[in-house]
Amino acid sequence: MRNKELGNDMPIGVGLIGLGTVGSGVVELLQDAPASLRRRKHVDFALRRVAVRDLDKPRSPALAPELLTEDAAEVVADPDVQLVVELTGAPPAFEWVSEALRQGKDVVTANKALLAERGEELFELALANGADLMFEASVAAGIPIIRSLRNGLVANRVESLYGILNGTTNYMLTRMSRGAGDYADVLKEAQDQGYAEPDPTMDVSGMDAAQKLAILCRIAFHCTGTGRDVFCEGIEQIESRDIEYARELGYAIKLLAIAKQQDGRVEARVHPAMVPEDALLANIHDEFNAIQVQGSAVGPQVFSGRGAGRLPTASAVVADMVELVERKAAGASTSIGDMILGEDAVAVVPIEDVQMRYFMRVLVRDQPGVLAGIARILAEERISIASVIQKERDFEGGSVPLVIVTHEAREAAMQQAQQAVATLDAVQGAVKLIRMEDL
Amino acid sequence: MRNKELGNDMPIGVGLIGLGTVGSGVVELLQDAPASLRRRKHVDFALRRVAVRDLDKPRSPALAPELLTEDAAEVVADPDVQLVVELTGAPPAFEWVSEALRQGKDVVTANKALLAERGEELFELALANGADLMFEASVAAGIPIIRSLRNGLVANRVESLYGILNGTTNYMLTRMSRGAGDYADVLKEAQDQGYAEPDPTMDVSGMDAAQKLAILCRIAFHCTGTGRDVFCEGIEQIESRDIEYARELGYAIKLLAIAKQQDGRVEARVHPAMVPEDALLANIHDEFNAIQVQGSAVGPQVFSGRGAGRLPTASAVVADMVELVERKAAGASTSIGDMILGEDAVAVVPIEDVQMRYFMRVLVRDQPGVLAGIARILAEERISIASVIQKERDFEGGSVPLVIVTHEAREAAMQQAQQAVATLDAVQGAVKLIRMEDL
Secondary structure (H helix, E strand, O other), X not given: OHHHHHOOOXXXXXXXXXXXXHHHHHHHHHHOOOHHHXXXXXXXXXXXXXXXXXXXXXXXXXXXHHHEEOOHHHHHHOOXXXXXXXXXXXXXXXXXHHHHHHOOOEEEEOOHHHHHHHHHHHHHHHHHOOOOEEOHHHOOOXXXXXXXXXXXXXXXXXXXXXXXXXXXXXXXXXXXXXXXXXXXXXXXXXXXXXXXXXXXXXXXXXXHHHHHHHHHHHHHHOEOOOHHHOEEOOOXXXXXXXXXXXXXXXXXXXXXXXXXEEOOEEEEEEEEEEEEOOOHHXXXXXXXXXXXXXXXXXXXXXXXXXXXXXXXXXXXXXHHHHHHXXXXXXXXXXXXXXXXXXXXXXXXXXXXXXXXXXXXXXXXXXXXXXXXXXXXXXXXXXXXXXXXXXXXXXXXXXXXXXXXXXXXXXXXXXXXXXXXXXXXXXXXXXXXXXXXXXX | OHHHHHOOOOOEEEEEEOOOHHHHHHHHHHHOOOHHHHXXXXXXXXXXXXXXXXXXXXXXXXXXXXXXXXXXXXHHHOOOOOEEEEOOOOOOHHHHXXXXXXXXXXXXXXXXXXXXXXXXHHHHHHHHOOOOEEOHHHOOOOOOHHHHHHHHOOOOOEEEEEEEOOHHHXXXXXXXXXXXXXXXXXXXXXXXXXXXXXXXXHHXXXXXXXXXXXXXXXXXHOEOOOHHHOEEOOOOOOOHHXXXXXXXXXXXXXXXXXXXXXXXXXXXXXXXXXXXXXXXXXXXXXXXXXXXXXXXXXXXXXEEEEOOOHHXXXXXXXXXXXXXXXXXXXXXXXXXXXXXXXXXXXXXXXXXXXXXXXXXXXXXEOOOOHXXXXXXXXXXXXXXEEEEEEOHHHOEOOEEEEEEEXXXXXXXXXHHHHHHHHOOOOEEEEEEEEEEOOO
């Protein structure tokens, strides 16, 4: 209906909620459109209404004052708005987006929390109202990973997926690996550089990456999990020393978001991981993101690029706007159908059942029988040891760090072992575990 | 018209020309479709006719004998075929594909030579007949680079594009860098492994990569060039020794396909290039392909994966088939419009006008004044020297290799200098140039 009223010759009325970093980037890309955009027959956007937090703030690029409102609901309700672009990241986004969908308006959003936690409701709402909801910008900004999974790799079963999905933590780990200091030092540096928020919790805890992984899992595996179902461990406990040991073993440490098919369910976890130093993901530095996808037909593919920032994120938003408009101009139906989890929906495997290799580091008193004690605990948990590093040179006032790398073991067994080792007399301080992924 | 007759509930009649490696891969992917494919509402393919070279050859997967023909024209003409998939790579492909388009039938092809050399005619034909022509598999097999450039990055001006687009040569260079021998040794190895053809000319000369680059340039830059307009130098002259010197300077040698915007024209060239060893492209090993795209909004992005092979290539073919069907099922018009080069078409810059850095290696007699003589020639051509390597240890029977790395210089000047240096008395044998790219 709406499409017929619109015809192909009229511009699409766009309502923008949020004119912050990304929103102003979108306006800039539309105003200064490259030839690739201008050539697209049906692409003709008219900005009809823009919700901002403060009407009086000076803005660049400048917008006609009559476009602006402080009330996002006005943008959604405006009859001249056919396409709502939500870029606030704020909690009321759910209300605005769901109201737009109820009215049959298409929505583009960059809001990962919204998608990860309430995607199910929104997709149902979109389908019921013949509207579409696109969200490429919600994961890895301008890297076209969502459309690649949905379209380019449509003929593949995704077998696994490894992502560096958080630029802040990748920047921090890169700086640590280059000798810029320990966790607190590089966090401060990231904050000074604008890569980390004053409250860095979402990033350093892994929650940001977990939400993005939940979104990817929905597309790649038809998985029901939300961000809260993804096992999540942050980088707060990583020390420079761990990075040095990793290097000695031929590994780099990255905050990885990992998802794998496993007997009809999906492993989904975010944690610091040791990855072989010649793997492409080990060579993704600074604030860059990357996703390695293992497809049943294509084998391993890697997509890398900037995972945040004004124009990289705006690029994904505009790509979604273009796809929506072309689909609508063609009288096409919504594409949201394949996002609805039907009978083939799969659940997340509890972390305790996941198997992988582990790096364990403990500080022990330099006395006979220590290694035997630890080895006995691991044997009791049926965990087998792949290698051990203990060096005289690391001796510090009666103690030495002892590093053990295991073969594949169940997480539950490893956690038992970790607790048991911590109770040994000769063990001082925490028993540190870092999971390993051979990619 | 055709779409109405078809309706959304009838399968799409597919005609396949070529049932070799890739063709049988496509049949396999369709027969054993993953859930992602089965979920797509409009995706219902029926194989109606298949052209093969030899009717009597046993085949797996098996096909009903009545589907098979030795006459490709029958496939195109079959009224039950709406979608023609051309996978022969043979020269008559132009006739088959153009006839299908004339009949308003959509075509998917993996034929890079066809696209690179005669794309213009085919796109015009497709547009004139309301048909569509898709070709993701023609470049880098299953890596979704063409749809990423057209859709995911639509809001970007592509500033530059660097590709490892030929798996055979990347395998050979990787093997040389790992000490597996010199050019002839690794060529033989690649042939034994099935990575190189008995006649390896298309691969080792760079022509295969040049054709792929021409296709990418059309999409990324709206560039008129064909494969023959791309400057092309192969890897035949690369020796292990060059790779060793490169490593000493912190570089790897890759056969790069390079395209850059330059004042309204496009540089387009394929040649061995020294790239910094910590660049992602330097870490693309064995038979893998990768493309690094610099977008005006997203910055640098890298896409990597297998660039050849049965299922990786079939994956791209099936993705194109799905996109076509979904577009048609929705009553959508052709998407071919933006492939037609209009007033904003750009030409290729002659190689002589391109500027870059160079690695020059000569064998010289160990006598006074040699370096001075070479330096004078470079100075006359206004080429400035960045570094020099000459080592006592490399002394061989009165001669030493001398390596010079230049700052940025014009190709024409460097070719002049190369000729002049070769005439010097103290210089023995060829003057080798390897271009450098700092990515």
